[in-house]
Every structure is written in structure tokens, then in C-alpha cells.
Amino acid sequence: MQRPDMQAAHLQGGIGFSDGASYTIPISPESPSVPAFSPMQQVPNTAPPPPTAEHKHELLKGKSTADTFAYSTLQINPVTLSWRDITYDVKLKRKNPETGKTEVIDKRILDGLSGVVRPGEMLAICGPSGGGKTTLLDAIAGRIDPNRKGRKFSGDVLVNGKVRDETFSLVASYVQQEYALQTPFTVKETMAYAADLLIPHSESTREERRMRAENVTHVLGLDSCNNTIVGDVFRKGLSGGQLRRLSIAVELVRNPSILLLDEPTSGLDSAAAENIMQHLSHLAKMGTTVVCTIHQPPSEVWANFDKFLLLSRGKCLYFGTASTTVDYFARMGYPCPSQSNPADFFLRLANTDFEGHADIEALSKGFKTQPEGMALAAGVAAPIQHEIHPHKKTNGFLVQLMILSHRAFFNNARNPGIFLVRLIMYAMLCAIIGFMFWNLQLGPSDINSRITMLFFVAAFLTFMSVAVLPFFIVERAVFLRERANGWYVVPAYVLATFFMSLPGLFMIALLSTILVVLPSGLTGFGIFLLDLFLALMAAEAFMCVVASVVPHYIIGIALGAAVYGFFMLCEGFMKIKDDIPDYFIWGYYIAFHTYVFRAFMVNEFENIDYFVNSPQFADGKAVLKFYNMEDKPVWKDLLIVLGYAIGLQLIFGTILQVFHKGKR
């Protein structure tokens, strides 16, 4: 279904969503009649103007209707990306082998790097492992925190000649090396959520957003797997190449002017790598400024590069037109043997870990004195004639909250690791508890059974929330990617995940309460349910906090288990409050388990008027007195547990806001 203005635009071989100065550059790589767009040698002083409508029309000839339409809806505001003299030093601690003492040394990761990439160009940053490719890409994207201790960062990144500011994430998208996608969604759903989150609702209808998502899906060749899920350890989904293309597609939905990709071909076979690079090359020809790092490009992939940057130990050995690289190195005394893949040859020259590498210092110094080096310096200094047009509005808080809540609800419902596995675990354990404490009476041993059972429920059912940690860590990667690319604000994310966890937690609490309270004959079903529900909310929030601070889920599980173990000890059962040593009494007060357990106890014992043959306790109140729980209203404890749940969510949000900006 096309909107009339889109149909008109299509007929003109032009633009669908009109947003001022957007333009499209055609994609046909086999259109020789059109001049190449801004090879560096042709622009010693000024940046070229965006391509004309005639050029676009010309180059869209020969494409199928679907292709032409899909590509024509990708409108990109022309952006020239440049960087000047980027230098990055870190302090490292090393043991001096001679003195045996630990010394702090400066390590130069990036050494005075400059570069310029214009709309319509694709730059490949190549180099051996550890050469500085990812660090440079992060520096360009503003993902290095220059204020961290032991770091020194200098240099500028310029967007259309102006120093990059906080709007960069609205103009540029960064596709990281690791996949970070929500696993239960299909390609179509993933794209729809991306479109809903990234395209302002004030400027588009739902149908238009769907159409944009479909067009990007088509452009990246994902039509055939529209209904395939991303997949995870439980369910097979997309292949590696498809995942890579989907990672790119979600970022393209809002037509970024700059696309930065870290190793887009890593882990793929050469056919899949070539396929991805062809897609990227097409996107570049549409006007996107594309920069990617590539470790070892096969020759088929090499053919797609417009520009090539060779790094070694953070130094630039070459920056210029990819097709003239062989000539350049031949001139510098390193002729590429015939029959060799040029990329392999250059990488061997740059790899100082093995024999046969070039003289890196001489090459890097020499480059600056060569015509290519001087053209680069001139290109970086050249004035830019095209401006960024602020077509990138974001959605408001409420829209973000609505979309994120919708997505979180279905993610929770469909991802078996988040609730289903836990629901089964809780059901099995609670059924065992129910049978173990079947039909409790009012004898002395029943008093003991009630107390131990309530302790077990308060302690162990909250403890089991550690099981969700691995899934939270997976979710964290998705959040980090989306936040760093400016998809939404942190409060919208935290509120959405919090609200949408409630139905699942309530189901777990309800099933557990039914399986525990009814068979055992405990009193106060409603309060028991509420107390358990709030306890699970607090435990879930605590796990969110843990997931936001640990580097790996194994550390998170260990940390969560240790803290819960301590809280169990302090909650007033193992030792009653009066017997807890002074140096641990703070544990009694800060453990939310204390209030959960006390509410269970008061709810159960407050209304028991007598026990049969019990020499120690005449009634329920005597039990509460023994445990220092007399005169403690249940509602107060329930409010405290609710306060924990909300407070921990606030801490979680603050940690995300302050520490998870996607910078390293």
C-alpha cells in the first residue's frame, strides 16, 4: 500500500517521505555513465554538492519496481564525516622484567589519525588484530570516555565541518560486532518495533512506519525470513549472515546519514560477507556515509570499498581511494604480487606480530609526504557545502513507554527463560512444599512446621530469582545498543520493563500461593499472595541492579546468591532479632527478607487463639512475641517491601542512566 505522495515520488524515481533536503542517490553499481561521487583526489579544496535529480533518475534505471521503490524511500541527508588528529593514550600497569617492579607506562592506541568520508562513500578501516580499528570507530562515534582516569584523548570529530555534538546519535547509527536483538521476535516484528521506536509518531502514520520497515527489510534482502524469529539457545532462528543484516536493518529504519559498523563480516563465510558488503555498498551509493572496520576482507569484499584506511599499531599507513592502494604501495616499495588478494597483502605488511611486515614508522611518516597524504589533509580542511537538516526528531516519553511496554510484554511472554521456566520451577517446588506440610494442625510440631515453612517461602522463593540473571544480561546488551544509538530515554525503558514484569510475577505468586496455602491449611490467603508478590517484585528489582553492575552473569549469580544468603541469615529466623550480634544487626534491618518473613508470620499467627498441648506457646501472639514480631502491623511491612521494589528500580535506573552510556 503506497501513499499517494510516495507513489508520485516513486514515479519520479525520487523521494517518498519528504523531509526537506533529503535526497537519494541511486544504487546501481553497474551504471558507468555517472561520475563517481567525490573520490578524494578530485576534491582538494571543497566538498562536492549532493548528486542531482538527473543522476538519481539515471542510476535508478534498470532496477526492479520493488527495488527502486524500496531504495527510493531511503532518504539520507548528506553528511560528510571527518576527524582530525585523533590521538588516544592509556596508562597501563606493567611489571618490569629487570627490576621486578610494577610500572605505569603510556600506551598509544591511536596516533594522530585524520580522515574524511563523504556521502556516497564507503570507507573500510583495515588492519591486523589490535591495530586500533574498533578504537578508532568508537572514537568517531563518541564512545570513548575521555574523562576516565588514565586516559588522554585529543582530536576532533566533525559532522559537516562542525564539531560533533550530542545530536550525533540522531544522525549516525552504530552497528556493533556482537548481535544484540530480542530473541523471540521475528524479523518483521523486530523491524516493526524499530520503526515504531525510531520514527516520530507525530510525523508518520502506523502504516507509513510499517512501510518503511518493509522497505528496509527488502533493501537488506531479508524478505524471505520475515517470519523467522531471531532465535536463541532454546529455538533455532536466523543464520549468522541474516542476524548481521537484521542488526544493520534495525538501525537503517530511520535513515541514518552515517552508518558505522564494527566488523560487519566477522564470523561469516565469504559468500555471506560479500552479500553484506554489497548491501552496504548499495547503501553508500544511496548517499549514506558508511564506515566499517574489517579484519581480513576476502577479495570479493575488497571490490566493494570506495576508500581504504590501513592501520597498524594505531598509525595510518594509507588513507585514500581503495582502487589506487596497490599503486601506492608499489610506489612505496611494496609491490603486491600478482595473483594475491591485495587486502591480504596489505594486512601482512601491517601485521607486526609476524615476519615479513613493512617498516611501519617509515610508511606512516612517508604517507604524510605523499600526494595521497596531502590530499587527505586538504580534504579534512575543505569547507563543507551541505548542512545537516534536523529531520531526526525522537518520540516523546509516553510514546516510548507505550512501545517499550508492548515489546517487553511480548518478550516476557514468549521468552521461556524469563517467566515460563521460572513458573515451572516455582510450581514444582511449591507443590512439594504443599505436600510436605499437608494439612497443618495446632499441635507443637505444627507450630514449628508453620514457622520453618514461612521462612523457607520468604527465603528460598526470593532466592530463586537469581535464575533470571542470564536473561537480564542478554537484555542489557539490547538496552546498551539501543540507548547508545538514541532509541529512547532510560526512564521509559525502566518503567516499561518494571510494569511488564508484574503480570508474570503475579502469576508466579498466585500459583505458588495456591500450591502452598491451600494444601497446608495456612490462614490469610490474600495477604500471603500479596506478600509473596511484593517479595518477588523486590527480588526482581534487586536482580536488575545486580545485572546492571556485573560484567558477567556468573559473577552476578555468585553475588546475588551471597547477598541473599546473608539476608536469609539475618531475617530473624536463624537467629531471632535479639540474638543477632550487634555487628550484624544492620543486616536484619536492610534485608527486605526481614519484612517479607515478618508479614508472613504476623499474617499466619496473629489470629491463632490457642495451640493444643504446647508447653511453650499458648497462642499465636506468644509465637510472635518470641520472634520479636509482636505489634508489627502487616500493612507496614508490605509497604516497606513495596518501597524496596520501587527503590531498587530507581537505583537500577540511576545506574543505567549514569554508567551505561555505551562509552568505554
Ligand SMILES: Nc1ncnc2c1ncn2[C@@H]1O[C@H](COP(=O)(O)OP(=O)(O)OP(=O)(O)O)[C@@H](O)[C@H]1O
Ligand atoms: N582502554 C584500554 N586500555 C588498554 N588497552 C586498550 C584499551 N583500549 C584498547 N586497547 C588496546 O588497543 C589496541 C587496539 O584495540 P582495538 O580493539 O581497537 O583493535 P582492533 O584493531 O579492533 O583489533 P581486533 O581486530 O582484534 O578487534 C589493543 O592492543 C587493545 O588491547
